[in-house]
Amino acid sequence: MPAAVPVAGGTDLMAAVNAGLLRPAALVGLGRISEIRGWQYLDGHALLGAGLTHARIGRPDFAALIPALAAAARAAGPPQIRNAGTLGGNIATSAPTGDTLPVLAALEATLIIAGPDGARREMPVSHLLAGMDMLRGGELIGYVRVPLLHAPQVFLKATGRTGPGRALVSVALVLDPARRGVRCAVGAVAPMPLRPLEAEQWIASLIDWDGGRTVVPEALAAFGEYVAAACIPDPAPAEDGSPQQLPPGVLHLRRTVAALARRALGRALS
Amino acid sequence: MSNEGAATATTATTTPPPGRSESPPDSAGRLSGPHGLGASLRSEDARAKTEGTFPYAADLWAEGLLWAAVLRSPHPHARIVSIDTAQARAMPGVRAVITHEDVPGTTTYGRGTADRPVFAAEVVRHHGEPIAAVAADHPDTARMAAAAVIVDYEVLDPITDPEQAFEAEPLHPDGNLIRHIPLRHGDADAVGETVVEGLYRIGRQDPAPIGAEAGLAVPRPDGGVELYVASTDPHADRDRAAACYALGAEHVKVVVTGVPGATADREDPGFQLPLGLLALKTGCPVKLTATREESFLGHAHRHPTLLRYRHHADAEGRLVKVEAQILLDAGAYADTSSDALAAAVSFACGPYVVPNAFIEGWAVRTNNPPSGHVRGEGAMQVCAAYEAQMDKLARKLGVDPAELRMRNVMATGDLLPTGQTVTCPAPVAELLTAVREAPLPPLPKDSPEDEWLLPGGPEGAGEPGAVRRGVGYGLGMVHMLGAEGADEVSTATVKVQDGVATVICAAVETGQGFATLARQIVQETLGLEEVHVAPVDTDQPPAGPGCRGRHTWVSGGAVERAAKMVRTQLLQPLAHKFGMSTELLQIADGKITSYDGVLSTTVEEAMDGKELWATAQCRPHPTEPLDEAGQGDAFVGLAFCAIRAVVDVDVEIGSVRVVELAVAQDVGRVLNPGRLAARIEAGVTQGVGAALTENLRTPRGLVRHPDLTGYALPTALDAPAIRIVKLVEERDVVAPFGAKAASAVPVVTSPAAVASAVRAATGRPVNRLPIRPQAAVVTG
Structure with missing residues (x-):
C-alpha cells in the first residue's frame, strides 16, 4: 500500500473507500493543478x-x-x-x-x-x-x-437501460483520411478495449477515399461480423470435429458487437 | 424498489384524473378551500423532505453515542466451528462484542414462524446472515473490529435451486417445505379445444429503499431500551425486540423516525435487534447506519418464482380450465412466504372467469437471501405468467389479445378459484375498455427526430431503422389487508383543543400519505382547518403494519370513528339545548350552524375551553384460512387495474424503452387526487424496474453487485410517460370510505403489460422477467 494515493474526481476511488475496500493512509488531491x-x-x-x-x-x-x-x-x-x-x-x-x-x-x-x-x-x-x-x-x-484527424468519429454504447448505465458493449470507430485508415476498438467485452486490426485493414481497402468515402452496403454488415468474430471468436471445435455453439449470453454479446460496429461504420461514412 | 424520487419525475407527463381539480367536490359542502376528502392536500413534511432538512434515523444523535457494526456471513451455507472474539474485544475503542451467546431471550424470530436466529449459532443459511455485532467509539473502529472477529467456517454446498430443495437435506430443523397449497376448484376432467402451455421465471427484485437502514438505541434508566428506527410495524418490532432482550413489552419502546422509502417491510431486524442488545450491554446509546451493500444483504427481497401453466379454452377463447404449478423461492427463512404463496395461488388465474382451476403452489427454503413482503408479493409473479398465457392463447386462436381478455374478464358476483365470491366492485371490463380506447402516443415518424428518445438512451446506440413498436395489455388484481384470518385491527385517538385537532395513531407514514389522509378525514368530519398528526411510538395503541392498503382502510376508519365521536361530544350539549339531533348541526369555518341556518355559534364558544378526546377502533369483517384444497373466503377486498404498455424495441441489440403506460384503475373512491396519482406513478415505475432491469443476481447463493450501479433502478429517463386514463370510483361498501388500496396493483400489472408489449413488438415468447436483451432480439 503506498503511503499516499492521488485523487482527482474520486468517483471510483472514494466509492472504494466508502465501501471499505480501500483504506489509503493519505490522499493527495489533484484538483488544484489547473495546468x-x-x-x-x-x-x-x-x-x-x-x-x-x-x-x-x-x-x-x-x-x-x-x-x-x-x-x-x-x-x-x-x-x-x-x-x-x-x-x-x-x-x-x-x-x-x-x-x-x-x-x-x-x-x-x-x-x-x-x-x-x-x-x-x-x-x-x-x-x-x-x-x-x-x-x-x-x-x-x-x-x-x-x-486530430478532422474526420468523422463515432462512439456507440449498448446498456441495459435508457438512463445512464454500465456498457454491455461499446464501440469506438475513427476515420483517418490522411493515412487512409479506419481504426476501431470494442470496449466492455474484455478486460481491455480490443482492436480488430484485420477487419480495420480490410474495410479501409474497400473505402473509396478519394470519392464520397463510401462502401457497398453489404460491406458494412460484413465489417460488423468481422469485428464481432475477432473480439468474440468461435469456440474451438469439439474433439470429433463438430462445430460448437457459443452460450446464448455470449452469442448475444457477439451479435451486439456486430450491430454496433456496423452502425458505427455506417454513421462514420454517411 | 422504493423509487418515489424516480417516479415523481414523470409527474409532468401525467394527465390529471378526469373530473378532479384542486377544489373539493364535497357533497356536504362544509369547507370552501382545498380541505377534507377529495382534495389534493400536500403532505406537511413535503417541503422539509425536498429541501433535505427532514431528519431521518441516519441523522439522529445522542450524547456519548457508540457506533455499531454487524459481521455478516460471507458464505451462503456453512457450519460455524468456532467464533473467536478475543482479538476484536482487545482493540482500543471497542466497548462490546456480542454473538449468539449474548442473546438473553428468545434466540429466533420471524414474521410468520420464529425460524430465524438473531445471530447464526451453528449454521449460516444465507450470504449476509448476522454472526456478531460490535459497539465502538468510532464507526471505522466498529467495522474493523467486526472484521477482526475470527469465525471458523466449515463451508457446505449451498442449495440454491428451489426445485432441488424438495429432495435436498433439510436446511433448517423446520424442513425445506414452508408451505404447500394444492388448490382444487371445479372439474378436473374438463378440457378445452385449445390448449397453451408455458414455463415462466420471475427474478429477484429488491425493495431498494432510497434511504438505507439506520437506527439508534438508547438505554433507559429503568433497565429498558428505546429504539429509534424507521419501522413500518412498530408494535411487532417492539414485541420481537422485547422477546429477544427478555424484557417486558413495557420496557422496550420503538420510536418511529422519518421513513426514507418503504415498499416492503422496513428495517431489517438483523441489525435492529443487535442495536438494542449493544445499548443494554454498554449502557450507552448505540447507532448504526447501514451501507448500501449491507442494506441489500439484510432486507427481504421479492420471491424469485418458477411457474408452469396450462390454459384450456373453447373455440371462442373462453377459458375452460387453468392448471398451474407455482414454486416460490423463499430463501433461507420463512418470513411472510406463506402469505405470498396464498396470494400467488389465489390470483393464479387473474381477474378472469375460470370455471375449473387446479393450482399447486409451494414455498421452499434454499440458501438464497430470504424473500419476504414487497408490494404485490405473489400476485405480481402470477400476473406476468397468466398474462403471457393470455397472449399465447390469443395468438393461437388468431384473436386480438385485448379482445380475448375482454371475453374472459370477471365482474362482481363471479367466483375466485378459492371459491370466494367477489362481492366488491370488480369493474374489470370497464378498465380494459378505458385503456383500449385511450389514444395511442404518436409514432416516432410523426415526431421531430431530436425529440424521439431511442431505446438505449440519448447517447446510446439506437438506430431508428431497427426500432419496432409494440402495444401490449395487462390486467392485474391484488387483495387488500391481511388475508386468511389475520386480525387487521387499528386504533386511533382524536383530540381537539383550542380549535386545533390532533390525531394520535400508530399508523406509520411511509410515503403512502396516511398522515395527510388523517388530516383530511378530521377536516371533513369536524370542519376544523388545523389538524396535526402526532409522531408515532409504541406507547400508542397498535395500528399494525403499513401494507396492502391497510392504513387507509383500518387506520383511516379508526380516525374517522374517533373524529365522529369527538363531533358528537362537541355538538351534544348544543343539540340538547336547541332540542334537535346532532345530525342537524353543521360545522364549517369554525362555526356551528343548524340545518336551517337559524342557530349559529362559534366552535370556540361551544368548546368553552374544554379538551375533547375520543379513541376508536376499526376492524374489518373476518376472513378464513384457505383449507387443504385451497378453498375459503380468505380476502377482505380486491383491487383491479388495467394497463396498456407501448414500447420501442431495438430488435438488433434487444434494448427496450417503455414509451407510455396507460393506466385505468379501480380505486373505489378518490380521497386525494394528487397523492393517488403519485402512488400510481410510483407503483408503475417499480413495475417497469421489475420488467426490465431490476434483478438481484445470486449465483451460487452469493449476492452479486449489491450496489445501485449493478442493481439498475429505473431513472427519470427509464420511467415512461404514465397516463392515468381512468379512475373508476365505484365505492366498496365494506371499506370505511369506499376507497381501495392504490399502490400495489400497478406494481403487479405493469411488468405483465410491458412483457406483453415486447412480445407484440418482437414476436418472441418473453417468458422471463426482467426481460433480458437477448429475449427481445429478432434474428434473421
Whole structure:
C-alpha cells in the first residue's frame, strides 16, 4: 500500500473507500493543478490534461475537436459523475467498462507521464490498459496526446437501460483520411478495449477515399461480423470435429458487437 | 424498489384524473378551500423532505453515542466451528462484542414462524446472515473490529435451486417445505379445444429503499431500551425486540423516525435487534447506519418464482380450465412466504372467469437471501405468467389479445378459484375498455427526430431503422389487508383543543400519505382547518403494519370513528339545548350552524375551553384460512387495474424503452387526487424496474453487485410517460370510505403489460422477467 494515493474526481476511488475496500493512509488531491484541467494544440495533436472532467469533454467546443471522445464522455454516467470524474481517472481505473477507453485505444493515444524530479516519459495508452507497462511509484498521468484527424468519429454504447448505465458493449470507430485508415476498438467485452486490426485493414481497402468515402452496403454488415468474430471468436471445435455453439449470453454479446460496429461504420461514412 | 424520487419525475407527463381539480367536490359542502376528502392536500413534511432538512434515523444523535457494526456471513451455507472474539474485544475503542451467546431471550424470530436466529449459532443459511455485532467509539473502529472477529467456517454446498430443495437435506430443523397449497376448484376432467402451455421465471427484485437502514438505541434508566428506527410495524418490532432482550413489552419502546422509502417491510431486524442488545450491554446509546451493500444483504427481497401453466379454452377463447404449478423461492427463512404463496395461488388465474382451476403452489427454503413482503408479493409473479398465457392463447386462436381478455374478464358476483365470491366492485371490463380506447402516443415518424428518445438512451446506440413498436395489455388484481384470518385491527385517538385537532395513531407514514389522509378525514368530519398528526411510538395503541392498503382502510376508519365521536361530544350539549339531533348541526369555518341556518355559534364558544378526546377502533369483517384444497373466503377486498404498455424495441441489440403506460384503475373512491396519482406513478415505475432491469443476481447463493450501479433502478429517463386514463370510483361498501388500496396493483400489472408489449413488438415468447436483451432480439 503506498503511503499516499492521488485523487482527482474520486468517483471510483472514494466509492472504494466508502465501501471499505480501500483504506489509503493519505490522499493527495489533484484538483488544484489547473495546468491539467484544460487542453492545448501541439503539432496536429491535442494535448489533453488528465484532469479534464467528462462534463467538460462533452461540451460542443470539445466535440468539434474529438467527437468520439465527447460522445463517450456524455454517455459516461449521470451528471453528478460526469461533473467530477476525469479523463485521467478513467484511464487509471482501467475498468473494462470505462467509456473513454475504447475511444483512446482507437485514436492510439499516448500518455505523458510525470515522475518524481520533473521526469517525463511517454507510453501508448494501450500498453497501460493491457498491463504491458505500468505506472510506477510517484508517477502521475499528466496529459493524453491525441491526434486530430478532422474526420468523422463515432462512439456507440449498448446498456441495459435508457438512463445512464454500465456498457454491455461499446464501440469506438475513427476515420483517418490522411493515412487512409479506419481504426476501431470494442470496449466492455474484455478486460481491455480490443482492436480488430484485420477487419480495420480490410474495410479501409474497400473505402473509396478519394470519392464520397463510401462502401457497398453489404460491406458494412460484413465489417460488423468481422469485428464481432475477432473480439468474440468461435469456440474451438469439439474433439470429433463438430462445430460448437457459443452460450446464448455470449452469442448475444457477439451479435451486439456486430450491430454496433456496423452502425458505427455506417454513421462514420454517411 | 422504493423509487418515489424516480417516479415523481414523470409527474409532468401525467394527465390529471378526469373530473378532479384542486377544489373539493364535497357533497356536504362544509369547507370552501382545498380541505377534507377529495382534495389534493400536500403532505406537511413535503417541503422539509425536498429541501433535505427532514431528519431521518441516519441523522439522529445522542450524547456519548457508540457506533455499531454487524459481521455478516460471507458464505451462503456453512457450519460455524468456532467464533473467536478475543482479538476484536482487545482493540482500543471497542466497548462490546456480542454473538449468539449474548442473546438473553428468545434466540429466533420471524414474521410468520420464529425460524430465524438473531445471530447464526451453528449454521449460516444465507450470504449476509448476522454472526456478531460490535459497539465502538468510532464507526471505522466498529467495522474493523467486526472484521477482526475470527469465525471458523466449515463451508457446505449451498442449495440454491428451489426445485432441488424438495429432495435436498433439510436446511433448517423446520424442513425445506414452508408451505404447500394444492388448490382444487371445479372439474378436473374438463378440457378445452385449445390448449397453451408455458414455463415462466420471475427474478429477484429488491425493495431498494432510497434511504438505507439506520437506527439508534438508547438505554433507559429503568433497565429498558428505546429504539429509534424507521419501522413500518412498530408494535411487532417492539414485541420481537422485547422477546429477544427478555424484557417486558413495557420496557422496550420503538420510536418511529422519518421513513426514507418503504415498499416492503422496513428495517431489517438483523441489525435492529443487535442495536438494542449493544445499548443494554454498554449502557450507552448505540447507532448504526447501514451501507448500501449491507442494506441489500439484510432486507427481504421479492420471491424469485418458477411457474408452469396450462390454459384450456373453447373455440371462442373462453377459458375452460387453468392448471398451474407455482414454486416460490423463499430463501433461507420463512418470513411472510406463506402469505405470498396464498396470494400467488389465489390470483393464479387473474381477474378472469375460470370455471375449473387446479393450482399447486409451494414455498421452499434454499440458501438464497430470504424473500419476504414487497408490494404485490405473489400476485405480481402470477400476473406476468397468466398474462403471457393470455397472449399465447390469443395468438393461437388468431384473436386480438385485448379482445380475448375482454371475453374472459370477471365482474362482481363471479367466483375466485378459492371459491370466494367477489362481492366488491370488480369493474374489470370497464378498465380494459378505458385503456383500449385511450389514444395511442404518436409514432416516432410523426415526431421531430431530436425529440424521439431511442431505446438505449440519448447517447446510446439506437438506430431508428431497427426500432419496432409494440402495444401490449395487462390486467392485474391484488387483495387488500391481511388475508386468511389475520386480525387487521387499528386504533386511533382524536383530540381537539383550542380549535386545533390532533390525531394520535400508530399508523406509520411511509410515503403512502396516511398522515395527510388523517388530516383530511378530521377536516371533513369536524370542519376544523388545523389538524396535526402526532409522531408515532409504541406507547400508542397498535395500528399494525403499513401494507396492502391497510392504513387507509383500518387506520383511516379508526380516525374517522374517533373524529365522529369527538363531533358528537362537541355538538351534544348544543343539540340538547336547541332540542334537535346532532345530525342537524353543521360545522364549517369554525362555526356551528343548524340545518336551517337559524342557530349559529362559534366552535370556540361551544368548546368553552374544554379538551375533547375520543379513541376508536376499526376492524374489518373476518376472513378464513384457505383449507387443504385451497378453498375459503380468505380476502377482505380486491383491487383491479388495467394497463396498456407501448414500447420501442431495438430488435438488433434487444434494448427496450417503455414509451407510455396507460393506466385505468379501480380505486373505489378518490380521497386525494394528487397523492393517488403519485402512488400510481410510483407503483408503475417499480413495475417497469421489475420488467426490465431490476434483478438481484445470486449465483451460487452469493449476492452479486449489491450496489445501485449493478442493481439498475429505473431513472427519470427509464420511467415512461404514465397516463392515468381512468379512475373508476365505484365505492366498496365494506371499506370505511369506499376507497381501495392504490399502490400495489400497478406494481403487479405493469411488468405483465410491458412483457406483453415486447412480445407484440418482437414476436418472441418473453417468458422471463426482467426481460433480458437477448429475449427481445429478432434474428434473421
